[in-house]
Amino acid sequence: MGRYVARRLGQLIVVVLGATMILFACLFVLPGDPVGQIAGSDKARDPAVIKQLHEQYGLDEPLVVQYGNYVGNLVTGDLGEDYTQGRPVTEILVPKLGNTAKLAVFAIAIDIVIGIAVGVVAAMRRYSIWDVSATFVTTLAIGVPSIVLGMIMQRFFVVELNWFPLIADGSFKSMVLPAVTLAIIDAALVAQLARSAMLEVLRADYVKTAVAKGLSRRTVLFRHVLRNSVIPVITYLGISFGTLLGGAIITETIFNWNGIGLALIQAIQQNNNPIIVGVVTISVAVFVLLNLVVDLLYAALDPRIRLA
Amino acid sequence: MRGARSAKWVAGAIVIALAATACGGSDDDSGDDNDSGKAGGTFRMGITEPVAIDPYNAQESEGILVTDNLFTGLYEPTSDGEVVPALATSKEVSSDGKTWTFKIKAGTKFSNGEPVNAEAFIRGWSRVAQKSAASDVAYHMAGIAGFDDVQAGKADTLSGLSAPDENTLQVKLSAPDFEFDIKTSHTVFSPVPEAAGDAKNKTYNEAPIGNGPFKMQGKWEHNKSITLVRNDDYGLTKAQLDTVQIDILNANNGVTLEYQGFESGQYDWARMPTPQLPTAKAKYEPQDEWIQQDTNGMNYLLPITDNGPMKDQKAREAVSYAIDRDAIIKGVFQGMYTKSTTILPPVFQDVYQKDLCTSCIKQDKAKAKQLASEAGLEPGSTLELAYNTGSGHEEWIQAVQQQLEDVLGVKVTATGKPFAELLEDQQKSGATGLYRYAWGADYPTPDNYLFPLLDTASINKDSSGNVTGDNRSRYSNKAFDDLVAQARASNDPAARNELYKQAEKVAMDDMALIPLWNRTQLRLANTKEFANIEMDFHENPNLAEISQK
Numbered sequence: 134m135g136r137y138v139a140r141r142l143g144q145l146i147v148v149v150l151g152a153t154m155i156l157f158a159c160l161f162v163l164p165g166d167p168v169g170q171i172a173g174s175d176k177a178r179d180p181a182v183i184k185q186l187h188e189q190y191g192l193d194e195p196l197v198v199q200y201g202n203y204v205g206n207l208v209t210g211d212l213g214e215d216y217t218q219g220r221p222v223t224e225i226l227v228p229k230l231g232n233t234a235k236l237a238v239f240a241i242a243i244d245i246v247i248g249i250a251v252g253v254v255a256a257m258r259r260y261s262i263w264d265v266s267a268t269f270v271t272t273l274a275i276g277v278p279s280i281v282l283g284m285i286m287q288r289f290f291v292v293e294l295n296w297f298p299l300i301a302d303g304s305f306k307s308m309v310l311p312a313v314t315l316a317i318i319d320a321a322l323v324a325q326l327a328r329s330a331m332l333e334v335l336r337a338d339y340v341k342t343a344v345a346k347g348l349s350r351r352t353v354l355f356r357h358v359l360r361n362s363v364i365p366v367i368t369y370l371g372i373s374f375g376t377l378l379g380g381a382i383i384t385e386t387i388f389n390w391n392g393i394g395l396a397l398i399q400a401i402q403q404n405n406n407p408i409i410v411g412v413v414t415i416s417v418a419v420f421v422l423l424n425l426v427v428d429l430l431y432a433a434l435d436p437r438i439r440l441a
Numbered sequence: 442m443r444g445a446r447s448a449k450w451v452a453g454a455i456v457i458a459l460a461a462t463a464c465g466g467s468d469d470d471s472g473d474d475n476d477s478g479k480a481g482g483t484f485r486m487g488i489t490e491p492v493a494i495d496p497y498n499a500q501e502s503e504g505i506l507v508t509d510n511l512f513t514g515l516y517e518p519t520s521d522g523e524v525v526p527a528l529a530t531s532k533e534v535s536s537d538g539k540t541w542t543f544k545i546k547a548g549t550k551f552s553n554g555e556p557v558n559a560e561a562f563i564r565g566w567s568r569v570a571q572k573s574a575a576s577d578v579a580y581h582m583a584g585i586a587g588f589d590d591v592q593a594g595k596a597d598t599l600s601g602l603s604a605p606d607e608n609t610l611q612v613k614l615s616a617p618d619f620e621f622d623i624k625t626s627h628t629v630f631s632p633v634p635e636a637a638g639d640a641k642n643k644t645y646n647e648a649p650i651g652n653g654p655f656k657m658q659g660k661w662e663h664n665k666s667i668t669l670v671r672n673d674d675y676g677l678t679k680a681q682l683d684t685v686q687i688d689i690l691n692a693n694n695g696v697t698l699e700y701q702g703f704e705s706g707q708y709d710w711a712r713m714p715t716p717q718l719p720t721a722k723a724k725y726e727p728q729d730e731w732i733q734q735d736t737n738g739m740n741y742l743l744p745i746t747d748n749g750p751m752k753d754q755k756a757r758e759a760v761s762y763a764i765d766r767d768a769i770i771k772g773v774f775q776g777m778y779t780k781s782t783t784i785l786p787p788v789f790q791d792v793y794q795k796d797l798c799t800s801c802i803k804q805d806k807a808k809a810k811q812l813a814s815e816a817g818l819e820p821g822s823t824l825e826l827a828y829n830t831g832s833g834h835e836e837w838i839q840a841v842q843q844q845l846e847d848v849l850g851v852k853v854t855a856t857g858k859p860f861a862e863l864l865e866d867q868q869k870s871g872a873t874g875l876y877r878y879a880w881g882a883d884y885p886t887p888d889n890y891l892f893p894l895l896d897t898a899s900i901n902k903d904s905s906g907n908v909t910g911d912n913r914s915r916y917s918n919k920a921f922d923d924l925v926a927q928a929r930a931s932n933d934p935a936a937r938n939e940l941y942k943q944a945e946k947v948a949m950d951d952m953a954l955i956p957l958w959n960r961t962q963l964r965l966a967n968t969k970e971f972a973n974i975e976m977d978f979h980e981n982p983n984l985a986e987i988s989q990k
Contacts, residue, residue: 165861171500171577178577180909181592185575217492218663225663292705299702300487300688386693391664395691402692402831404861 138425145421150204152417153410157200160406167404168192168216190214190407203410212414213407215400222411226393230415232303233385233392237377239308240316241370248320249366252327253359256335267328271321279380283314283387301390311388315380319373323366330362337361364435371427378416482989483684484971486710486982487699489692490664495649496631497569497640498576505628506981507667507687511651512631513677515543515562515610516622518978522737522789522885524626527677528557538617538932543625545608549676551634552656557676559604561632561652567591567598569629574640578629581883584621586613619932623886654680654985664689669984681988700965709967710974710982715833718775718963730968734976735779735787738881738960739890742826742841746953747915749873750824755816757952760875761800762809763848764841770958773837777963781956784894784945785887792887792938797949801956806848813849820850825874827866830857834877867913870906878913881960885978887941888929895948897922916953 168186171178178186187193190213191202206213212222255267290296290310301307334340335358343353381394389395393412400408431438491504499508515529526532531544549557569579570591582588586601601613614621624630632652637645648660654677655669669685690698700717702708713721725731742760744751751757766780779787782801787793796802818824826842828834835857842853858866867876882889893899893911900917901910908915921944928940948954966974966982972990977983 165859165865167861169861169864179580181572182575182577182579185572189575220663229664287701292701295705299698299705299707300690386691389688389690389694389698395664395693399692404859 138429141421141425141428145418145425148421149414149417153203153207153414154200156410156413157196157203160409161196161199163404165404166192167406186216189219190216207414212411215407216405217403222407225408226396226411226415229391229393229396232390233378233381233394235303236308236312236315236381236384236390236392237374239312240319240377241374243312243316244320244323244370244373247316248323249327249359249363251320251324252366253331253354255324255328256331257354259332264328267324271324274317274321279314279318280383280387282317283310283384286310286314287387301388307388311384311390314387315377315384318380319370319377322373323369326369327362327366330365331358334358334362360434364431367427367430367434371423371430374420374423479989480681481683482681482971483686484682484709484982484984484987485686485688485702486708487688487690487695487702489695490689492577493646494661494667495637495640495646496565496628496633496651497574498578499628500577502979502981505979506984507669508628508631508649508651509653509979509981510655510669510685510984511649511653511657512628512633513651513653513675514625514628514631515545516626518626518885520734520788520975520977520983522786522791522978524623524885528632529622529625532622534619534621534932536932538619538930539614541612541614541621542605543610543612543622545610546676547608549652550674551632551636551650551652552672552674553634553636553650555634555636557632557652558607559610561634562610562630563598563602563604564635564637565631565633566602568633568637568640570599571597571640576629576640578627581624581627581629584614584616584618586615588615617930619929619937620886620888623884626884652676654678655685658684662689664691678985680985682984685984703965703967709971711965713963713965715775715777718777721965722777722963725965728969730965732962732964732966732974732976733777734962735959736881736962736976736980737786737788737885737978738879739781739784739786740957740960741781741784741878741880742955742957743867743876743878743914744952744955745872745874745876745914746951747917748871750818750822751874753816753818754951755812756818757955758800759809759813759816759818759849760845761798761952761955762805762812763845764955764957765804765844766801766957767804768844769837769840773840774958778958778961781959783956784949784954785890785941786882786959789885789887792942792945794942794945797946798952798956800952804844804848809848813851818849818851821852823852823854826853826855826876827863827874828855828857828877829860829863831859838877868908870902870908872908872913875955876913878954879960887938887945888925891925891941891944891948892929895921895953896925914953916948916951918947918951918953921947921951921953 166183168183168190169178191199203213210223214220215222215225251267251271255264258264287310291299297310298307301311340353340357343357378394381392382398384390385392385395386398393415396408397412400412488503488506491499491507492501493499493504494507496508496512499505513527515527516524517527518524528546528549529543530546533542545559551557566582568574569576570582570588572592572594585599587596587599590596591599603611605611612621634650636650648657654672654675656672658668658670661667666689667687671680671683673679696712696714699708699711700713700721703711722731744757746752770776770778770780780801782796782798783794785792824845826838828838838855842855845851845853866872880890880894895912895916897917899910899912900908900915903909924940924944924947928937928944931937931940962976962980964976968974970990972988973986975983
C-alpha cells in the first residue's frame with residue numbers, strides 16, 4: 134500500500150513536468166509579445182518599458198533557459214510573477230484556489246446527496262411516478278447547458294426576487310446559486326448512475342439471501358445494496374471533480390466567483406502566461422491526487438480490490 | 442493613453458430572451474429634483490480589475506477612477522474637454538516655452554498628515570520616471586529635462602524639477618511645450634508623500650495614501666473590491682458622499698452584472714449589455730436615469746497609406762463614401778452611437794469642425810465607384826480588413842465588408858485576430874489595406890490626437906521598417922507637420938486651436954484616417970437617491986461632486 138502510494142506520487146511529478154513543458158512550448162511560440170502591448174488597448178508599449186519588463190520576467194532568455202528557471206522555481210513553490218500587475222502567481226492563485234475548492238466541494242456534496250437520494254428512490258420505486266419524473270427531470274437537467282441555467286437562475290432569484298446577493302461575497306448564501314449551477318448536470322448523471330447500479334445490485338443473489346434471512350429492509354438497503362452500488366458513482370465523482378474546473382469557468386464567470394476558472398479565462402485573453410501555466414499545473418496536480426484518493430477509496434469500499 | 446476599449450462593454454453581452462418584468466431601480470421619487478444635496482450616503486458601483494491604482498501606473502478608466510479620487514494634482518480635466526486648476530493657484534511659462542512655474546495652494550496635506558508641497562510633486566514625478574518602475578504612463582514625462590538620466594538609472598530625481606520655495610514648482614523642459622499645464626491633468630502627475638517609497642513598494646501600491654477627496658478604507662482586495670471613504674481633511678471642496686463601494690467584476694460578464702445590479706437596486710451606476718440597450722433606454726430615460734454622451738474617443742478605419750490599395754487618397758475616399766454609417770449604427774448599434782465626421786472628437790468643443798469629412802456624411806455609391814476607378818481600385822481586386830476578435834467587432838466589420846463589396850465590387854478579406862497579433866501585423870513593414878482602430882486622448886488637447894496619430898515623427902520606423910510609433914497609417918504630409926509644429930510653438934491657446942483645426946483639415950482632405958462613429962458612452966445613474974451625477978472625462982461618475990438627495 135505504502136509503495137503503491139509512493140509510486141503514484143512519483144507519477145504525479147512526471148505528469149506535472151510533462152504538462153508544464155507542453156504548455157510552455159505552446160504559449161511561448163504563440164505570435165505576439167506577451168508584454169508588447171498595454172493590456173486591453175490598441176497601443177504598443179514604450180520599447181524601453183518592454184525591455185525592462187523582458188528583463189524583469191526573464192523573457193529575454195532563450196525558451197529552454199526560461200523553462201529551466203520555471204521548473205527550478207516550481208520546486209520551491211514559486212510560480213513566477215504575472216504580467217499585468219507584477220504580483221506573485223502563488224499570491225494570486227492560492228485564495229482563488231480556495232474559492233474554487235469551496236465551490237467544488239459544495240457542488241460535489243449536492244451531487245452526492247441529491248444524486249444518490251433521487252437514484253435510490255427511483256430504483257426502489259421502479260416505474261412509479263417518482264421514477265418516471267426522476268428520469269424526465271434528470272434528462273432535462275443534463276440537456277440544458279449550465280450557462281443557460283445559471284443565467285436564468287441569476288435573473289430570477291437575484292434580480293427579480295432579490296433572494297441572493299448579486300456579487301458573491303464568499304458567504305454561504307452567495308454560494309448557493311453557483312454551486313447548484315455547477316452541480317446540476319453531475320447530480321443528474323449521478324442519479325441515473327445510482328439508479329441503474331442499484332437495480333443491478335437489487336437483482337444480485339446476496340441481496341435475495343439477505344432478504345430471505347429476514348434482515349430488515351433498512352439493513353439490506355444500507356449495508357448491502359447501497360454500499361455495493363456506490364462504486365461506479367465514486368468513480369464518476371472522482372473524475373468529475375477534475376472536470377468541475379471546466380464547468381467552473383462558466384459558473385465563475387456568470388456569478389463573478391473569484392476562483393481559478395475565472396483567472397484562467399482572463400489570463401488567456403490577456404496573454405498572461407504565468408497565470409495560465411500556474412492554473413494548469415495546479416489543476417493537473419489536483420486531478421492526479423484526486424484519482425489517487427478515488428483508487429484508495431475503492432479498496433476501502435470493496436475488499437476484493439487490492440492495490441499493488 | 443487610454444486606448445481603445447471601445448467595444449469592451451459589448452464583450453460580455455450574451456443574448457438571452459427574458460422579459461424584463463420587474464420594477465427595477467428603487468422606490469418612487471420622493472423629492473423632486475433638487476441639486477442642494479446633503480452629505481452622507483454610500484455610492485455603489487462595479488468596475489473590472491484595474492492594472493494599478495497607484496498614480497505611477499494607473500492607466501485605464503477603472504484605475505484612473507480610483508487614483509483620481511485618491512489624488513489631486515495641479516490641474517483637472519473637465520467632461521467637456523477643458524482643464525481647470527486644482528492645486529495650482531497660478532502658472533507661468535517662459536517665452537521659449539521651456540520653463541514652467543506653478544504656484545501650489547499652501548497648507549494642504551496628505552491623509553497621513555504630510556504636507557503637499559513642491560517637493561511632494563518632485564517626489565511623485567521622479568518616482569514614475571525611474572526605470573525600475575517600468576511604468577506604462579511614464580512617457581508623459583518624457584519632455585521634462587533629465588528624464589533620460591532617470592530612465593537610464595543615472596539619477597533618482599528629474600533634474601528639470603526644482604522648488605524655489607515651499608509652494609513653487611519649477612519645471613524645465615527639454616523642448617518647448619506650451620501645453621505642459623494641460624498634460625499635468627493626467628493622474629501620473631500626482632504628488633505623493635514620503636511614505637510612498639519607490640514605485641515597487643507593494644504596501645503603497647495596494648493602499649495609496651493621497652491628497653484627494655477620498656481615501657482608501659483598507660487595501661485593494663484584488664478581484665473583489667475597493668472601498669473609498671471621504672477625506673474630511675481635503676484641501677479643496679470636500680466630497681459629500683461618505684463611502685464609495687466599488688465591486689470588482691470579471692471582464693467577461695461585468696457589464697451584465699452591472700446592469701443586473703442596477704435593476705435590482707444594488708448599484709447606483711451601471712453600463713449595459715448592447716442587446717439590452719433599447720429596453721433599458723425605454724425604461725430609464727423617462728425616469729431621468731439614462732446618461733448618453735459622446736466622450737473623448739473615436740473609432741476609425743485605419744488605412745495603410747504608404748503601401749497597397751489604400752495608398753491613393755481617392756481609394757480611401759471611395760471606401761469612406763461606400764460605407765453606410767447610418768445603417769450600421771441603426772442595425773448593429775441599436776441607434777445608440779453618433780456618426781463621426783471628423784478626426785477630433787466632438788467633446789473638444791473649441792476645435793470641433795462638424796462634417797469636415799464630406800465623404801462621411803452620407804453614403805454615395807456613385808461617387809464611391811467613380812473615385813475607386815480613378816484610383817485604380819478595380820472591381821475584383823482584393824482589400825484586407827483586419828480587426829481584433831473577442832471584443833464585439835465582428836458584426837459591424839461584416840457590415841462594412843458587405844457594403845464595400847456591394848458598392849465597389851472588390852473582394853474584402855476580413856481577418857479577425859487576437860489583439861496582440863493584430864498589433865504586430867499592423868506595425869509590420871508590409872502591412873496593407875484597412876485596420877480597425879480607435880483612439881482616446883490622455884488629456885484634453887487636440888495635439889494628443891493629431892501628433893501621435895498623424896505626425897511624421899510618430900511613425901518612428903525601426904531598422905527593419907516596422908512602425909513603433911502610434912502613426913500606424915504611416916501618414917506623412919509636410920504641410921500637416923508644419924501646422925502642428927506651429928501650433929505647438931504658439932503660446933496663445935486660441936491661435937493654437939486655429940492651427941490645430943487647419944492641420945485637421947489637411948489630414949481630413951487626405952483621408953489619413955477614415956472616421957466611423959464617435960465614442961458614445963451610455964450609463965444608468967441612480968438620480969432618485971443622488972444629485973449632481975455626471976460622467977467625467979474618464980467616463981466615470983464624478984464621485985467628488987455627487988450628493989445624496
